[in-house]
Amino acid sequence: MSLHLTDVTLTYPDGESRLTALDRVTLDVPKGSLTAVVGPSGSGKSSLLAVAATLITPDHGTVTIDGTTTTGMTRGELTDLRRHKIGIVFQQPNLLPSLTAAEQLQVMARIDGRSPAKARTRALELLDAVGLADQAGRRPHQLSGGQRQRVNIARALMNDPTVLLVDEPTSALDHERGAAVIDLITRLTHRQAAATVLVTHDRTHLTAVDRIAVVRDGRLRLPTPAG
Amino acid sequence: MFVAWRDLKFAKGRFALMGTVIVLITLLVGLLSGLTAGLGRQNVSAITGLPADRIAFDAPGGGQDLSYADSTVTAGQWLQWARTPGVTSAEPLGITTTRATAGDRSTGVSVFGVRPGSPLAPGSGEIDDGSVVLSTPAADDLGLKPGATFALAGQRLTVAAVRGDASFSHTPVIWTSLTTWRKTAPPAAADGPTATVVALSTDSATDTRAADEAAGTRTVSREDSLSAIGSYTSENGSLQLMRGFLFAISALVIGAFFTVWTIQRSADVAVLKALGASTAGLLKDALGQALVLLAGGTLVGTGIAAALGALVAGSAVPFLLTPATVLFPAAVMVLLGALGAALSIRRITSVDPLTALGSAR
Numbered sequence: 001m002s003l004h005l006t007d008v009t010l011t012y013p014d015g016e017s018r019l020t021a022l023d024r025v026t027l028d029v030p031k032g033s034l035t036a037v038v039g040p041s042g043s044g045k046s047s048l049l050a051v052a053a054t055l056i057t058p059d060h061g062t063v064t065i066d067g068t069t070t071t072g073m074t075r076g077e078l079t080d081l082r083r084h085k086i087g088i089v090f091q092q093p094n095l096l097p098s099l100t101a102a103e104q105l106q107v108m109a110r111i112d113g114r115s116p117a118k119a120r121t122r123a124l125e126l127l128d129a130v131g132l133a134d135q136a137g138r139r140p141h142q143l144s145g146g147q148r149q150r151v152n153i154a155r156a157l158m159n160d161p162t163v164l165l166v167d168e169p170t171s172a173l174d175h176e177r178g179a180a181v182i183d184l185i186t187r188l189t190h191r192q193a194a195a196t197v198l199v200t201h202d203r204t205h206l207t208a209v210d211r212i213a214v215v216r217d218g219r220l221r222l223p224t225p226a227g
Numbered sequence: 228m229f230v231a232w233r234d235l236k237f238a239k240g241r242f243a244l245m246g247t248v249i250v251l252i253t254l255l256v257g258l259l260s261g262l263t264a265g266l267g268r269q270n271v272s273a274i275t276g277l278p279a280d281r282i283a284f285d286a287p288g289g290g291q292d293l294s295y296a297d298s299t300v301t302a303g304q305w306l307q308w309a310r311t312p313g314v315t316s317a318e319p320l321g322i323t324t325t326r327a328t329a330g331d332r333s334t335g336v337s338v339f340g341v342r343p344g345s346p347l348a349p350g351s352g353e354i355d356d357g358s359v360v361l362s363t364p365a366a367d368d369l370g371l372k373p374g375a376t377f378a379l380a381g382q383r384l385t386v387a388a389v390r391g392d393a394s395f396s397h398t399p400v401i402w403t404s405l406t407t408w409r410k411t412a413p414p415a416a417a418d419g420p421t422a423t424v425v426a427l428s429t430d431s432a433t434d435t436r437a438a439d440e441a442a443g444t445r446t447v448s449r450e451d452s453l454s455a456i457g458s459y460t461s462e463n464g465s466l467q468l469m470r471g472f473l474f475a476i477s478a479l480v481i482g483a484f485f486t487v488w489t490i491q492r493s494a495d496v497a498v499l500k501a502l503g504a505s506t507a508g509l510l511k512d513a514l515g516q517a518l519v520l521l522a523g524g525t526l527v528g529t530g531i532a533a534a535l536g537a538l539v540a541g542s543a544v545p546f547l548l549t550p551a552t553v554l555f556p557a558a559v560m561v562l563l564g565a566l567g568a569a570l571s572i573r574r575i576t577s578v579d580p581l582t583a584l585g586s587a588r
Contacts, residue, residue: 046584055501055581076505083503094498094583096230098237103229110229111504139237159503167584 002195003029003052003163008061010047010218021047022058023218029195031162034186036198036206039215045199046167048215052197053088053165054078066162083112087156087194089166089185093148095140101127101151102136108158126154129191130184146177153184157192164194170202179205230499231516234492245484246524249564252477253528254535256470256556261536263466264552265545266397270459273339273362273393273400274452278346279316279426281435282452283308283444293445293455295322298423300444305425307442313433318345319422321405323412324398327369329377334368337395338379340408340422347426348402353387356406360388365399379403380411396456424452470556474563482567485517489571493578500580509575517568521561529557 010022021044029035039045050056051063054070063070065085070078082088095104102123109119127136130150140148149169156164166185170178182198182205189196198209206212214221235242274282284298291297300319309317321340326333341348343355350360359379361371366389369377375386379401393400403411405422427446429435435446447455454460489496496509536548 050581050584053501053584055584079500079503079505082501086503088501088584090498090501090583094494096495096498098230098233103233107229107499108502111499111502111508155502 002031002066003027003197004062004064005048005052006062006064008048008051008058008063010044010051010056010058020218022051022220024061025215025218025220027197027213027220029163029197031195032190032193033210034189034196034198034208035211035213036200036209037213037215037220038200038203038206040201043215044218044220045201045215047218048220049165049167049197049199052163053086054082084159085162087159087161087164089153089156089164089169091168091171093140093145093152095148095151095155097140100137100139101132101143101147104140104151105155105158108155112159122158123154126157127151129188130154145172146180149173149177149181150184153181153188157188157194160192161194164189164192164196166196166198168200168202169198170200170205175204178202182206183208228512228515230495231512231519235516235519241488242520245481246520246527248480248484249477249521249524249560250528250531252473252480253525253557253560254532256473256477256560257529257532257553258535258546259466259470259473260552260556261532261540261546261548262544263463263470264547264549265540266466267459267463268547269394269397269545270456270462271395271453273337273395274449274456276391276393277320277426277449279318279428279449281427281429281446282449283317283425283427283439283442283446284452284455286439286443286445293447293452294457295423295452295455296457298455299421300423300425301421304442304444305422308425308427308438308444311433311438311441313430314427314438315430316346316426316428318342318347318426319405320347320424320426321408321412321421322395322423323408324396325380325411327365327377327379327401329369329371329375332369334365335398336365336379337398337400338403338408338411339393339395339400340403340405340411343404349390349393350388351402354402354404355387356404357383358385358387359404359407360390360402361386362391362393362400362402363389364392364394365401368399379407382407382410396458474556474559477560478563478567480567481517481521481564482571485513485568485571486574489513489574493574494582496575496578497580497583500578501583506576510572513572513575514565514569517572518561518565521564521568525557525560525564528560529553 005027008022008025011018011020037045051058105123106119127133132150169181186208284293285300305319324337327336345351371386373386373388439446533553536546540546540548
């Protein structure tokens with residue numbers, strides 16, 4: 001398994017008591033598969049994604065990324081793990097305004113200390129894979145919403161992550177563009193052999209995913225095959 | 228610096244504005260530094276140029292501070308110092324300020340009286356009771372050349388030579404014999420020939436405290452004696468205070484700019500952290516950006532200050548253009564600016580990458 005959450009519990013302070021965001025959640029995501037996590041707003045989807053992304057340490061339970069258990073890791077070690085093993089597709093594209101589409105991807109390789117020439121080649125390959133080869137020199141304000149989201153997806157794949165975490169990627173897109181984005185994520189998951197978790201409250205585009213898990217009130221119902 | 232360079236190019240307007248502020252502050256600091264040094268030189272160069280390491284003043288009574296204007300040393304005090312073990316040279320030096328007149332030209336001068344042959348004065352071998360050595364500014368002000376005559380406090384004197392550019396208390400120096408000087412400034416004490424101070428060259432064996440007690444003097448280093456020039460401390464202190472405030476203002480302005488800039492970039496920083504950028508790497512990137520801006524602005528500001536300084540240096544404006552007056556303030560500007568920027572940029576450490584998840588843009 002590339003992503004393995006075992007008995008994860010996460011609580012937040014809520015006045016004098018604590019609110020349980022995730023309640024003994026266990027989730028296994030194998031390589032090359034796309035698992036959709038669906039549920040209503042406030043059900044714990046985003047918390048699950050944040051825990052899997054190592055951005056929050058759970059109160060209880062373990063997170064294992066590509067065989068590495070994150071329990072007890074320092075902040076620096078978690079940052080290294082995110083850089084090498086985890087790709088994140090944000091709900092909003094979150095592109096840096098001063099960078100072109102190619103540079104949005106190259107910055108990931110620069111953070112990782114890779115050579116500029118190799119980084120540029122890889123960035124152009126990925127932009128080609130998401131259908132933006134001819135937009136490589138454009139900045140975010142020169143791209144459409146769908147194009148920005150595709151740059152967001154390509155950026156997440158730049159460091160060849162083992163785990164791909166996708167947060168509500170269609171929330172700002174119309175139906176047609178949303179379907180195209182989900183289709184793209186599915187294809188890239190299989191092509192890159194990534195263990196992908198797609199968090200969404202919208203079930204309309206989920207015909208192509210491998211499994212669907214439902215989260216409600218912090219509890220996860222075991223994934224079932226889609227379709 | 229991958230993101231920093233691109234930010235600099237992308238947000239040209241904001242960085243150009245800040246760069247202009249740095250250029251203007253550096254220009255102001257550079258001009259003020261040159262002016263401070265130039266005014267200081269006009270005030271003290273005759274003293275700092277003396278071949279002596281200590282200056283003995285008549286010990287003032289009643290807790291008064293040392294003063295070149297008030298000190299009068301007697302022949303007895305001078306001879307006491309000359310006999311002191313470890314003193315390799317004890318030269319009496321008389322100082323007073325008066326007016327010199329040549330034809331229709333007249334100017335205020337400082338008269339420095341020395342013994343003929345004294346190492347204190349340039350060309351002292353040419354000084355006698357009727358001949359004097361003029362500093363170049365004095366000769367220029369009076370329009371005199373060697374061999375010419377002029378009047379000094381009622382005495383008719385001949386210019387033996389024009390040497391050096393010594394000034395004291397903003398007036399050019401005329402080197403005379405002690406006899407000529409005494410006629411300019413009659414001695415206050417009755418104990419034989421007098422001077423204002425004794426210029427000393429000493430070695431490590433000199434017991435200054437014991438010698439001061441024996442001679443009734445108070446001895447300080449040549450540099451410390453500058454505070455005994457009435458106008459020097461207040462004038463130099465005021466200008467240095469202005470310069471200090473400018474340095475502080477520059478650090479605050481740069482700090483304020485980078486505080487706002489860092490807050491504006493917080494969402495970008497959160498995204499980069501979430502994607503795996505280390506805090507140290509992001510800090511290095513941001514500090515590099517600040518240093519590029521600072522170095523560029525300071526370089527341009529210093530260049531303009533140096534060019535303006537070179538233009539006015541030969542005129543009546545007392546501007547001193549040296550590496551110390553130009554490069555030192557530039558280095559301080561960069562250092563303090565970097566400190567201000569670093570204090571602002573450190574808030575990058577507190578940006579939570581979690582905010583990148585679900586953060587709207």
